[in-house]
Amino acid sequence: MQELGQLPGIGARTAERLAFHLLKASDEDALGLAEAIRDLKTLIHPCRVCFNPTEGDVCNVCGDSRRDHTTICVVEQPKDLLAIESTGSYQGVYHVLMGHIAPLDGIEAGDLTIDALVARVRTGLGDGSGERICEIILATNPTVSGDGTSLHIASLLEPLGVKVTRLARGLPTGGQIEYANKTILSDAINERRNF
Amino acid sequence: MQELGQLPGIGARTAERLAFHLLKASDEDALGLAEAIRDLKTLIHPCRVCFNPTEGDVCNVCGDSRRDHTTICVVEQPKDLLAIESTGSYQGVYHVLMGHIAPLDGIEAGDLTIDALVARVRTGLGDGSGERICEIILATNPTVSGDGTSLHIASLLEPLGVKVTRLARGLPTGGQIEYANKTILSDAINERRNF
Numbered sequence: 001m002q003e004l005g006q007l008p009g010i011g012a013r014t015a016e017r018l019a020f021h022l023l024k025a026s027d028e029d030a031l032g033l034a035e036a037i038r039d040l041k042t043l044i045h046p047c048r049v050c051f052n053p054t055e056g057d058v059c060n061v062c063g064d065s066r067r068d069h070t071t072i073c074v075v076e077q078p079k080d081l082l083a084i085e086s087t088g089s090y091q092g093v094y095h096v097l098m099g100h101i102a103p104l105d106g107i108e109a110g111d112l113t114i115d116a117l118v119a120r121v122r123t124g125l126g127d128g129s130g131e132r133i134c135e136i137i138l139a140t141n142p143t144v145s146g147d148g149t150s151l152h153i154a155s156l157l158e159p160l161g162v163k164v165t166r167l168a169r170g171l172p173t174g175g176q177i178e179y180a181n182k183t184i185l186s187d188a189i190n191e192r193r194n195f
Numbered sequence: 196m197q198e199l200g201q202l203p204g205i206g207a208r209t210a211e212r213l214a215f216h217l218l219k220a221s222d223e224d225a226l227g228l229a230e231a232i233r234d235l236k237t238l239i240h241p242c243r244v245c246f247n248p249t250e251g252d253v254c255n256v257c258g259d260s261r262r263d264h265t266t267i268c269v270v271e272q273p274k275d276l277l278a279i280e281s282t283g284s285y286q287g288v289y290h291v292l293m294g295h296i297a298p299l300d301g302i303e304a305g306d307l308t309i310d311a312l313v314a315r316v317r318t319g320l321g322d323g324s325g326e327r328i329c330e331i332i333l334a335t336n337p338t339v340s341g342d343g344t345s346l347h348i349a350s351l352l353e354p355l356g357v358k359v360t361r362l363a364r365g366l367p368t369g370g371q372i373e374y375a376n377k378t379i380l381s382d383a384i385n386e387r388r389n390f
Binding site for chain 2: 073083163193
């Protein structure tokens with residue numbers, strides 16, 4: 001119960017319920033869970049190229065030759081990568097920062113995978129093709145720390161001459177103007193596009 | 196109670212409570228409300244230029260010479276105008292459509308103030324300056340009916356050679372990528388901007 005209670009979102013009562021469920025469950029089910037947790041820690045490690053968790057040397061996206069390896073989408077967390085993958089609108093590859101710069105929480109730029117990203121851009125595809133990275137899409141969260149992280153990365157990438165873009169910001173599709181807050185509406189007006 | 200119960204969001208119980216409140220209230224308060232409602236219907240009418248409700252001939256925005264009268268922001272409802280005004284980021288004038296095209300609800304293009312908008316663009320500022328309208332910002336809601344209305348208006352404005360833009364669509368500032376739905380994320384990727 002003590003171990004289960006350390007999981008996020010699981011309080012003392014839920015931990016108790018889970019523990020009794022495991023006690024009643026078959027050996028197979030309970031040991032299956034234990035095995036899966038052990039595998040998670042021993043088999044899963046960051047992709048050598050983009051730091052997305054994977055079992056292999058490189059992740060599924062980096063290993064897929066049909067994807068556009070000259071466009072890199074930079075995300076904070078693996079779950080952001082999954083969210084963008086689920087749209088099916090992105091054909092490039094990724095780079096997972098593993099967090100955002102937050103000096104107050106003691107997270108500096110050096111704690112993220114920014115150096116590896118800069119090295120990726122500097123060396124090009126690195127598959128012997130000599131092809132260069134064309135575009136870096138900064139897809140950090142549209143928050144203060146996400147914007148700060150993007151700004152820092154953009155300043156590092158600028159001297160390398162690579163095209164740097166960021167996700168569009170504005171009204172969420174399906175929303176209503178009257179319920180949008182002032183910041184969202186200001187962004188939507190200032191970043192307006194040709195129809 | 197019957198009359199009060201016809202207001203939106205006010206059920207039988209609330210109507211009862213309001214009616215008894217008015218019964219207990221001073222003559223001054225109760226008659227003040229009655230007077231305000233009468234004034235609303237007799238004094239308030241659409242602005243001659245932009246259809247924003249006003250007491251005067253033209254509304255405060257249209258009558259303000261410090262605003263940029265060559266840029267018109269087209270909104271569905273007066274409350275959208277108020278939302279955009281509250282941001283303080285927009286210096287142009289408005290045009291209120293008074294709804295959106297919704298054939299299933301029997302609202303056709305002719306029921307809106309689209310003809311008046313086209314006439315505004317065609318005749319220019321109409322203040323004798325001979326100045327022409329530079330930009331129309333289509334700020335309908337980012338919904339199916341809002342988009343349809345914008346598309347219809349854009350097709351009417353195209354032959355007039357005026358620049359037509361629309362509000363930016365993408366991630367709402369302050370939001371999180373992992374909680375954005377697929378449509379929002381697709382928009383954010385497809386409409387990405389240079390950093």
